[in-house]
Amino acid sequence: MAHMNRIMLIQYLIDKNGYSTYLEIGSQRGESLLPIKCRKKIAVDPCFLLKNKDKLKACFQNYTNFNNKYFEMTSDDFFLNRKSFLNNLGKLEIVFIDGLHTFSASLKDALNSLEYLDDNGTIVMHDCFPPHKAAATKGDNAAEVISRKHTIKGWTGEWCGDTWKTIVYLKHKYSSQLDIQVLNNDYGIGIIKYKIDTILDLNIDYDLVNKIDKLNYEDLINKPQEMISLVDEIKYENY
Structure with a gap:
C-alpha cells in the first residue's frame, strides 16, 4: 500500500475504523467525493462543477451518494453559518481538506475541522x-497563480500552494496533542489524529503564523521530516 493515493487512503480509513460521517472541503468536480463509500457524505465548495445528471449517475455507481449533502459556499461560511447542521450531525469522523491551497485557508479549514x-x-x-518549487508558488487562488504562470520558472500546471505550512503550524502548536504525518504520495497526504482525549485551544497564534509564513520551499525540501514528518510509508495499523 506504499503507493496509496488520497481516495484509497480515505476509503481505507473509513473501512478500517467503521467511519460513517465524512466531510469533504473542496469537492468541485466530485473526483474524490463520489467514488468514496461512506454512509453520510457532506461536500462543501463555493463553485460546484457537478450537474444533476452527474450526481444521479454517481448514485447508481455508488449507492452511498444518494445521501450526499451539498453546500455551495466557502468553507468559512459553512463553519460559521451551518453550526446547527454540524451539531445535529454529531462528531465528524473523517474530514478531507482539499480547498484553497493557501496557508491561511487550509489552516482555518484544519482548525474548524478539529473543533468538530x-x-x-x-x-x-x-x-x-509540493513536487517542485513552481508547484509551491504562493498565490490567492489557482486562477490568480495560473494568470502569471509564464513568470513562474518550471511551471507544469501543478499547484499545491503553501498548504504545507499548515502542517508545520499544527506540529508546532499541538506537538503533544496531535499525531501528524505526511505520506510522500499524491502531492503529499497529511494525516492528522488526536494522540490523547483533549480540548485544543483553536485560537490562531498569529506570531507563529507570521514566523512560519516566512519559510520557503527550500526550507521544506532541506528538512522534510522535521518540517512536516514526511514518511514514504505509514504504519497502517496505527490508523
Missing part, C-alpha cells in the same frame, strides 16, 4: 508536499 472532529477521527489534507 471525533476523538477517534482523522483529518486528511491534500497537497502537503
Whole structure:
C-alpha cells in the first residue's frame, strides 16, 4: 500500500475504523467525493462543477451518494453559518481538506475541522508536499497563480500552494496533542489524529503564523521530516 493515493487512503480509513460521517472541503468536480463509500457524505465548495445528471449517475455507481449533502459556499461560511447542521450531525469522523491551497485557508479549514472532529477521527489534507518549487508558488487562488504562470520558472500546471505550512503550524502548536504525518504520495497526504482525549485551544497564534509564513520551499525540501514528518510509508495499523 506504499503507493496509496488520497481516495484509497480515505476509503481505507473509513473501512478500517467503521467511519460513517465524512466531510469533504473542496469537492468541485466530485473526483474524490463520489467514488468514496461512506454512509453520510457532506461536500462543501463555493463553485460546484457537478450537474444533476452527474450526481444521479454517481448514485447508481455508488449507492452511498444518494445521501450526499451539498453546500455551495466557502468553507468559512459553512463553519460559521451551518453550526446547527454540524451539531445535529454529531462528531465528524473523517474530514478531507482539499480547498484553497493557501496557508491561511487550509489552516482555518484544519482548525474548524478539529473543533468538530471525533476523538477517534482523522483529518486528511491534500497537497502537503509540493513536487517542485513552481508547484509551491504562493498565490490567492489557482486562477490568480495560473494568470502569471509564464513568470513562474518550471511551471507544469501543478499547484499545491503553501498548504504545507499548515502542517508545520499544527506540529508546532499541538506537538503533544496531535499525531501528524505526511505520506510522500499524491502531492503529499497529511494525516492528522488526536494522540490523547483533549480540548485544543483553536485560537490562531498569529506570531507563529507570521514566523512560519516566512519559510520557503527550500526550507521544506532541506528538512522534510522535521518540517512536516514526511514518511514514504505509514504504519497502517496505527490508523
